[in-house]
Amino acid sequence: MPYPEGHKIKVRGKIIESAAQAFRTNGIRDISVPFIMKGAGLTHGGFYSHFDNKEQLVAEACRYAIGDTIAYLREAAEKAKEEPKIHAVIDYYLSQYHRDRTEMGCILPALSSEISRSSEEVRNVYTQELERMIQFISDVGGIDRSTGSALLSTMVGSLVLARSVNDPALSDSLLSSGKRQAKELVAH
Structure with a gap:
């Protein structure tokens, strides 16, 4: 019996979503295709009917994850x-x-x-998605791209450091300092 129309697209989406979640949490190198497929509720044997290789999946997961983040940030703005x-x-x-x-x-x-x-494929997609995020930040802030780039860099750097330390008070302080600096960047 054939699968219903759109089944393959739906399955591919589940794989990309599983990969994005796994990569966000554990990075790329330490995550295997079988782990991603298991997270999607599938066996790893079907992976290659959807993707040529893990690099292609990384690129698609980057696209998906940036779209997801922009949706959360747009909702916060609205x-x-x-x-x-x-x-x-x-x-x-x-x-x-x-x-x-x-x-x-x-x-x-x-x-x-x-x-x-x-790979260049992944770096190209990552670059495009970073550009999309900068444009989103610039548009919401009503700021030029240079300021949007600086703002996003401040936010990403603050978040990286806040996630990296094992001292909760220091982590919270990094977040609040980052917020203060970010808001000063967009003050007209």
Whole structure:
């Protein structure tokens, strides 16, 4: 009996979602195809009917994860009442909630150190997605791309450091300092 229409696309989406979650949490190198497939509720034998190799999956997971992050940040901006919408984006991005949920968080701080050693295919997609994130930040903030780049760099760096330390007070301090600096960047 044939699969229903759209089945292959749905399965591919589950694999990409599983990969994005795994890569966000554990990086690229330490995650195997069987682990990703198991996370999608599938056997690893079907992987190659959807992807040519792991590199292609990494690229697709980057696209998916940035889209996911932009959706969360857009929702935060839309819920903002009185403050500039970019402040709501900064507050969400540099929140304890975002810091503590790597599996659903922004992929930029999770993978940046590994991407520089990845294939050109992955680096190209990562670059495109970074550009998309900078454009989103710039648009929401009503700021030029240079300021948008600086703002995103401040936010990503603050989040990386806050996730890296084992002192909760220092981690919280890094988040609040990052928020303060980020908001000063967009002050007109």
